[in-house]
Amino acid sequence: MSAQMSKVRRLGYHSMRKGDEGTTWWHARKRSIVRKSFALWSTQTMIQSMPSVNLQFEEAEREADADITILWAEGDHGDAYKFDGTGDHTNILAHTFYPTYQETGTLNGDIHLDDSEKWTSDGNGEGTAFSNVFVHEIGHALGLGHSKRQDAIMFPIYKKGVLEHGSFDLDDKCALNWNYIGPSNLCLFVWLMSEVLPRQIEHKASMDIGSNLMSSMLTRRQSVASKVNDLKKKLQTAVIPQCKEDNNVKERFESLLQKKLDFPYESARQYSKFLLWGQMKLFL
Template sequence: MQIKIHLRKYGYLRTDQPSLHEFREALIAFQVRLHSAFTCSFNVLNVQEVAGIEPTGEVDAQTVEATKRSRCAQEDVNRRSNRAKRFSLSSQSKWDRKHFTGEHELLLKWYISNYTNDIKRSAVRFVISCILRIANVIPCLCRSTVQKAFQLWSSQLNIKMLPHVSIKFEEANSQAEADINIMWAAGEHGDQYKFDGANAKENVLAHTFFPSYTFPLNGDIHFDDEEWWDIDETATDHGKRFFPYVLAHEIGHALGLQHSRKSDALMSPYYKRVPLDRISLDIDDRCGINWNYVGPSNFCLFVWLMSEIVPIHNKSEMMSDSAHVMRSTSSRNIHTTKRLLKSESIEAFNSNG
């Protein structure tokens, strides 16, 4: 009896009989929460697939750890379709015909307008090969790395027995002449995407503007200069950001590619510490570029469909199991809610009587 008094006094038990309208509102609110939980589980599966970890649909320690990894600022999912494709193209995002020297021959010029001082900390061994004054060591090292990153893309776009795009990159003499301007900046730096600083919560290291973005930012690549950048392949300090891999990834965006859900692809949103000479463009990356500039092909469509079918099948089975559990839980909760409401009504009637 004492517990009932306590529950009634502090609002746990109602003394008035709930109306049918109130019951319906409570039921709708419960269904909304149920749908939210189902959607959340589906989205967690997507995050796990992109991060290359076991897809459980549950927010486990491995999933939380994946969200802390350094990554690109571009979104992984198209907000309009709420879907992430394996090689996803930004709508109409490709360089226009004035940049072509042939039917499928693209020429782009790049320029580094603002350097970072970080590179010299880990690249002393390259100084001799530069054969330049000390003041020019940093520009030399950066330019050498940038050239290799562009060469990675231009040399690996071929798909056997299919027409493919040929991309040639050249260093421009000035920023005004360049199609792709590369720069380091901190915080607010002239565009609407402020950098969050070193080791920030979001772990965003760089951002790139698609070819279709407003001139003159289209194609430009920006790096957060508050981060500690290096090009040392042997470094073990996880606080350092490996510039070559990040740059190679961002070049993909400058060419019009969005993120890939395939963890082995260079266009996966998560950065890795892999040297440029050990990076092989995944078929996903190559299909994306050629689909964008040459056009659709049955081969790439087949690759995409086959890479989609198994994950979707596994995911739908998992979500079906989850839905069954949720429906069972929902039925039990609705039954319990009705019983409790009925009990409260009887209790209210007895107490008023």
């Protein structure tokens, strides 16, 4: 058996704050969480039996030497997206600029966190768990968008509680490796299941199925085997539209491949042909 190939990508990060933070316990704790969060991304990129990116991060002494700058700030802090303080249910905790945000400029890959928030070192009690938010923001700094999978690190809604540091969802791993290694059939399937199928379930499913889906999402301690069985049942009842000339499904799928995954037109056209088989019967 041949060894798994990987592409090494080395990135530097640098933390800064508007004002003097000093050498407080919280400053040291934040620095530790930052280091562990980057280390987590370093260990969770591999997909078994597939070429995968190997991310290596190191702390840079100077901002000029960093690929990712981490800024703690309040209110108006020098970009077009001022923070809103502790806010309300629409509260913005942080924002991050994609690595390709500017052709020229200094914001690419930068992570900005609202310093007026009540940050905590874990997810217990009052306040916002810094580690939960920061691990998610690293994904954006690496070029990842949001995911529709609730178990994914890149799911857009903040999760209260202690972040599970066991393993990333396959959707996170595929998104990262798609960006840094390139397309693969496995990750195309994962994307189809994560992004396309849920749209059909949301559109077609009855209220009963929707309620069952929500119950499943809220049952966080459900065993892996039980989750898989539930997924099989849902997929068997999920309606995937037939690709006929009168419903434009094939064209919409081609458009998604081009817009979301940067497929060339001909490749998107080729990959969408399998939908012409009609209603797919998955995991029967």
